[in-house]
Structures are given as structure tokens and as C-alpha cells.
Amino acid sequence: MARRRKPKLAVWKFASCDGCQLTLLDCEEELLTLAGEVEIAYFLEASRAVVRGPYDLSLVEGSISTPEQVDQIREIRRQSRFLVTIGACATAGGIQALRNFADVRGFLDLVYARPEYIKTLEKSLPASAYVPVDFELRGCPIGKGPLLELISAFLNGRRPNIPNHSVCIECKRRGIVCVMVAQGIPCLGPVTQAGCGALCPAYRRGCYGCFGPMETPNPASLGDWLLAHGMTSPDLVRLFRTFNAYAPAFREAGDRYAEAANPDRSS
């Protein structure tokens, strides 16, 4: 079917590891079809050729962590009909948001010989802290299936079939035996958004929460259950503060157990 004009796709990178962009390059078979359906206008990871905006679909990887990036994301928003953030960095601030829990100047002094040359923001934040976002594609990294589903939905003018419910529902559909109940392994599946197909429980590991909080998360209940079954507050802080440490529900849970672990340090 001939579309009038091929939609223009742009892929942007902020503070991130490139893993999510690589997911797109990893779509080997589908990549040719994709190139037939969209004009890949900006994707430095794949090509130096750059087509000017505006863009129909912008995929944004990475968190916003410098003043310059704030201007960039605002400009990208202005140039984009649809802006979709991809991955834990762009949707929640990423693993680098761990610095949000401490004073960033302390790190600068420790890491850089001349910290005065470094311009950085206090916090590593998701794009949505600065601009409106049309859709968030979760994961650390995002999955190939959901990415193709998102682009297909965009091209066909429909809503993507990307659920916001728990990992547990995917886990049970696959018939995996629950590692929490049958083996006492802590698992973030009940508070984490589906999308990975319950990858870790399938390998007898608890979910690490890389898809971030599910739609109506209750991490305090899960955390208190784990606390009553042998985990300590510092264990729980480590459990909740990983790739999505600064996503509101996980942040609150991390803070809750950090406070329990260190009551005098909380104000």
C-alpha cells in the first residue's frame, strides 16, 4: 500500500549506554522493511546522514543530565509530532539517577581533576520532567518485540498493545513456577511493568525491575513481606534502587527502607 509520504523517524541520544538504540539496529530482518516504510532522518548510531526536521516520530534514549540537554530536548519536542522515550534512562532517569540520592558536587570532586569544567544538573531526570511525552517504552534495555509493536502501531494509526500490568501476568501465562512462592527468591515482578516476558523468573531469578513500576504498584506491601521473610532494610534499598531507582514508586520504596535502615539520617 502506498502511503503519501514516508513518515520521518529520528532517534536521539542523551545520557545513556546506547543499548536501547542497539535494540533498533538489532531488528536485522525487520530493518529493511522499516527503511521502506519510514525515512530514517536522524539516527547517528546507524548513519551520519542527517535530514532536517520536523520529524513525525522521535525516539528518545537517555536521561537529561546537563543544562545543554534541557535545551536540546525542548528543541526536539518542538520538531516532533510524536515523541516517545525509550528505556529506563529516558523514562525514569536511569541507573545514573543513583546520583540523585546524594550531592552531585561530591561526585564531581571525586571523579574529575578539574570539576569546575563540568556543567551538570543536580539530578538525572527523564525527558518527561522537561517536555510532554506521548508514550514511554520501558525496559533496560527495551525489547525488540515491543519496539516493533510501537512502530507498527504508529505506522498503522492504532494504539500499541503494550500492557502496563505486572510481570506476574506474563510469568503465569508462560506457566513459570513463581520463584518467590516456591523458592523464596525475592522478585520485583508484582510491582514491575510487563514487557520482557518474565525473562528472569524463566531462569529462576527474581525480577530486577528493569521495566519500572507497573500501573498501580504497591512496593511497600511487597517490601514489608520480604522484610518479614528474612530481608533487611539495606537489602530492600538495593532491590529498589537500580535502573529505575528514580521512578516515583521505586523511589518512595527505596526512601522508605533507607529511612528504616538509617533513621537518624532522615530529616
Added chain:
Amino acid sequence: MADPEVRIPAPGSLWRMEKAQLQTLLEALAQQGYTIIGPRIQEGAIVYDEIRQISDLPIGWTDEQDGGYYRLKRREDEAFFGYAVGPHSWKRFLHPPVFSLGQARRNGQGFEWIPPADPPPRYAFLGVRACELHAIAILDRVFMGGPYVDPVYRARREALFLIAVQCTTAGGTCFCASMGTGPKAPPGADLILTELPDAFVVEIGTERGAALMAGVPCTPATEADRAAVEARLEETARSMGRQLDTADLPALLYRNLEHPRWEEVAQRCLTCGNCTMVCPTCFCFTIEDLSDLAGTRAERVRRWDSCFTTAFTYTAGHPIRQSAKARYRQWLTHKLASWWDQFGTSGCVGCGRCITWCPVGIDLTEEVRAIRETDGAMASERR
């Protein structure tokens, strides 16, 4: 002495079968082209999967179950069926968790519809417990009872061969005795087995069951065998891990829709949906339409869904049941009350799966007890 193999089993008759002869029975089923699904150990639990011989069964194993807790344990004996139900239910074979309803392929100006190709599997289920027979009867009513019959379910159900096993061990979260759904098997199975220490007592349920047993060596059950079966069932009924007082249950729940207990359980509920996934009667599904990048192929897929997701009640721009309280209350009152209005039975058969497999051990029998003990708590405050 009469040859024990020369006999004509009739529906309703009881036979004594050496344990090793279960193998003969499995072979007879396989010969008739059935795919046999039965209990076996996987990932630290007893699940339902394909089995070929009796050595695939969890012989000598049992389970320890409690709220949010399941562990396998060695038994002191070599019982074949000395455990209760695990995380899987037969629902996953009759109502598959993910099922492609068909594909559409663009051709020229129109499109071509490609229905699911494979012929439906012919299953024989081995080790179906009393509560599970009740659950299958409930699913029959849901999927085949009204004017709109589900073809996916019907194709699997009509080809099904059912071998029940009456429980001689109750699980830590079982309460079939309260629900009137066990441990004695209701009618419906082709064969009903009860395990004694040294043999199985086999009751012939149907003509199909009789025909299968005709090829399996066995002898007529004695009075002592009958008495042993009854004694074992009574013992199982006495050792239920949980209890639920069902007196006037729908009315109790309906008049307590604003009871403060719903808010308390919502504080603990993760809205993760595990309880609905493991429940042998929860039947809800969602339909997804997928299309490919080039827009030349579309697919319609059905997946198990849960009343604990917000998308489940997404209507006119927003989900109706926003709070965990509204969702837990919907689930519990549907299972125990409005199911009666909708289908004429309870939606709960007392298998205890939702208790065991809830990651935070929420227990519906406890929730109902709490409401019963403080019946009308909110209502009296309001008046």
C-alpha cells in the same frame, strides 16, 4: 481360579488395580492417540505437563503449602498422588493462555483470512482432583453453557479423556470440604482412582472409561477396598488446611460492600493478578489486534486477562475500577457471590491456589472471616 483379566467393567463398578498397571493404562491412552497431561516435578513444584510413563509422576513427593508459600517435600512412602494441587490448573490446556485466533493477509484490493491451522489437541488428563472436576464443570458452563459457544474450548473439551484421582492428602490451603466440592469426585470423569497403600481402586465413570479399562489387568474391588476408600476420603476431609463458612455468603458480601476490611486488604494487595491466573475458574481474556510494519499482515490474539489490571475496565477514556480496593472487592465478590447470579454456582471450588500463589499470602478465607466477624461494620457507623 478365574483369570482376573476376563471381565466386563461397567460404569459404576469398582476395581482393584496394582499400581504398576497404571503404566498399562497410560499406554492404552497413548495408543488411542491421546496426549497425556499429568503431574510432574518442574522448577521446584508439581505442575501439569505431558507425561509418557509412570516414572514421570512425582512418586514419593508431597507439597507444603501456606499463604504465599510452597515447597516440595519427600514423603515417607512411595505414593503416586500424595500431594495437593500446584500452580498450574487444567484451564491452561482447555483455555490456552495465549491463542492466535487467526491472521489476515492483504491481497490486492482485499484481504484473505487465515484461521488457526492446527487440529486441536486430543488430551487425556491424569490426576484431576475433585475440586478441579468442579472447576472444569464451571468452565463448561461459562464457555459452552449459553447461546455463544467458544469453539477453542469446545474442541479441546469434547475430545478430553478425564482420569480423576480422589485426594488422600489435603493441602495446607485446601478447603473443598467447606465448598462441597471434594475430596470425593463428582460425576463426569471417565475413570476415578483412589490410591491405597498397595493398589488403586478404580471406579468406572463412563463407557469410554470401561472400554479403556477392559485392556488393563485388575480384579473386582472387595468390601474392604470400598471401606478403605471411604475412610481415606473422610480423613482427607478432616485435614483441610483452610475452612470457609459459606452460610448465606453472597448476602453477607453484598451487604458489606463498604466494610473497612476492603481497604485493609487493599493496603496489602499488589494488584499483580496472580490469584486470577492460578484460579482454575477465572476465565477472562483480552483480544489484541496486531499488525506488521508494512501493513500487509494482521493477527488477532487472545490472552488471559485479569480483573486486577486497569485496562480490564477501561471504558470511555478511563478505567472504572481505579483503586486496589475496588479490584479486590470485584474479584472476591464475583468468585463467592455474583457468580451465583451469573452462572448458578459458586465461582470458587476451594482449591486454595489463590492463597498459596499470592506473593504476599492474601487469603480469601481470612478476608471473609474478618468480614463475617464484624458484619455491617461500616453500615452501623453510617446510620
